[in-house]
Amino acid sequence: MTKSSRRSGRRPPGVLEQEILDCLTEAGRPLTPGEVQTQLGGELAYTTVMTTLARLHKRGLAEREQAGRAYAYRVASDAEAAQSIAVAAQMSRLLGKGxxxxxxxxxxxxxxxxxxxxxxxxxxxxxxxxxxxxxxxxxxxxx
CATH class of the missing domain: 1.20.890 (cAMP-dependent Protein Kinase, Chain A)
Incomplete structure (x- = not known):
């Protein structure tokens, strides 16, 4: 973790996404953003969790279904493809840093x-x- 990320309390890029994907995988069922927030210890803002889940969905790493007024998310059904997309995104981010x-x-x-x-x-x-x-x-x- 860099000095600036420690001072700001921010995670390095991709860490939150991976934590949320791990949470969804461990749950074994679709979770709402509020449930994910609770599973991660409740320290993150609801909007942060919701935004991250929406990004994961947009990138094909998570699927969602209507759950009342919210969505419930689960890891994409093609886990191998989802993992490939995640690794490619990480490689792209790292390439952009150099x-x-x-x-x-x-x-x-x-x-x-x-x-x-x-x-x-x-x-x-x-x-x-x-x-x-x-x-x-x-x-x-x-x-």
Whole structure:
């Protein structure tokens, strides 16, 4: 935790989301924001919990259903996909913190094993094919 986050009482990015996802997972049933707030010890503002749950829902990490005037939330039914989305979001946040994006990505790619390199290449080709199909004028290097 940084000095500024200790002084402000704020959690590092992503920690609250993970705590809420853990709470939803442990409950084994949909929880309202008030129930999540209680499960987390009641120290967070209701609006903070509600906003975080709404963000998790928007990102596909949580599903919701009407529960009276509120929503009740549960971890997304495809837990593997939800975990992939969460890890990708964390990677994106960390990448955004560095000043040398190209350097960070170069080191990341250099540390990949052959299978992951191949998978990444296929994913990037698929993205480029999708862009070309939409009429993008962007070109890849080396073409």
């Amino acid at each position: 000043g040398d994006r190209a350097g960070v990505l170069a080191h990341f790619v250099a540390d990949l094993g052959p299978e992951d390199e191949q998978l990444l290449t296929e994913l990037l080709r698929g993205l480029e094919d999708g862009r070309q199909g939409r009429g993008s004028t962007r070109r890849t290097t080396g073409e």
